Amino acid sequence: MPIKAPRVCSCGKIVPANVVCLCVQRRKAESDKRRPAASQRGYDHEWQKAASAYLAEPANQYCECGAPATLVRHIVSIRQRPDLRMVRTNWKPGCRRCNARDTTTQSKEIG
Numbered sequence: 001m002p003i004k005a006p007r008v009c010s011c012g013k014i015v016p017a018n019v020v021c022l023c024v025q026r027r028k029a030e031s032d033k034r035r036p037a038a039s040q041r042g043y044d045h046e047w048q049k050a051a052s053a054y055l056a057e058p059a060n061q062y063c064e065c066g067a068p069a070t071l072v073r074h075i076v077s078i079r080q081r082p083d084l085r086m087v088r089t090n091w092k093p094g095c096r097r098c099n100a101r102d103t104t105t106q107s108k109e110i111g
């Protein structure tokens with residue numbers, strides 16, 4: 001019986017024919033984590049509704065920088081904890097500028 005030749009993965013490692021390379025496993029685990037369980041559209045509708053109710057509360061009128069709050073920010077990034085997206089204790093009122101700054105920092109950490 002012929003032995004299948006190992007192949008070279010796109011990451012440069014030599015992988016036995018019947019084995020999935022670690023880099024592929026890791027990539028798959030990460031994309032599974034990122035994908036929201038609920039359908040994107042229904043989830044977003046729910047989010048919009050909850051977020052505007054949150055921002056309507058007197059305690060949530062201003063961003064920490066003092067600007068009027070126009071959106072809900074997450075205290076713990078939902079990139080790390082997607083399950084905390086709809087959890088109010090993980091929310092804070094924010095403005096567009098601070099939110100953009102958050103997003104930039106986060107993508108730097110990831111990249």
Ligand SMILES: [Zn+2]
Pocket residue numbers: 009010011012013021022023024
């Ligand atoms: Zn690989």
Ligand SMILES: [Zn+2]
Pocket residue numbers: 063064065066067094095096097098099
């Ligand atoms: Zn702000």
